Amino acid sequence: MSRLQIIEADAAEGAAAETLKKAPFNIFKGMANNPTVMEGLMSLSAAISKSDALSPVESEAVMLRVSERNGCGYCLAAHSAIAGNHGVDAATALAYRRGDAESTREQALLDFVDAVIEKKGWVEDAELEAFKSAGFDDAAVVEVVAAIAWMTFTNTFNHVNHTVLDFPVVPETASV
Numbered sequence: 001m002s003r004l005q006i007i008e009a010d011a012a013e014g015a016a017a018e019t020l021k022k023a024p025f026n027i028f029k030g031m032a033n034n035p036t037v038m039e040g041l042m043s044l045s046a047a048i049s050k051s052d053a054l055s056p057v058e059s060e061a062v063m064l065r066v067s068e069r070n071g072c073g074y075c076l077a078a079h080s081a082i083a084g085n086h087g088v089d090a091a092t093a094l095a096y097r098r099g100d101a102e103s104t105r106e107q108a109l110l111d112f113v114d115a116v117i118e119k120k121g122w123v124e125d126a127e128l129e130a131f132k133s134a135g136f137d138d139a140a141v142v143e144v145v146a147a148i149a150w151m152t153f154t155n156t157f158n159h160v161n162h163t164v165l166d167f168p169v170v171p172e173t174a175s176v
Helices: 014-022 026-031 034-050 056-070 075-085 090-098 104-118 127-134 139-163
Strands: none
Touching: 014 034, 014 075, 014 139, 026 034, 026 075, 034 139, 056 075, 056 090, 056 104, 075 090, 075 139, 090 104, 104 127, 104 139, 127 139
């Protein structure tokens, strides 16, 4: 059971009401307790979605890897479903969660995500160069950091809130 009050779209204020009309998911029903913060977070999410530095599949790979590392079952379920909408099958989504990819480019992406998280951004020159050598540019670096920030917030929020799952359950998180 969620620890925070659940706000339905008809009781929400401002941008939170609009978000809940389009995406009436439990995570957003909890976030709607602070419409101002929710609006900022949704703006970040929209910016990540509009950016083309990463493909939609690459973006979801980042979100799945971060959520796995943070042990957020809610976000793993949500982003597995979203990745599925982009053609990612369950086995591939699970591989992304585990930090594994079939292509060199995607592996460089997941390795970079791990380095950023493990080193709190203090990545080595060689790690940044490996990411860029795989075909990513500075815009992709910014997008990866933004996606990590977004997922860290949502993962942490769901842990505090005990957000009730409203997506299909996915396999348990790995020990990372």
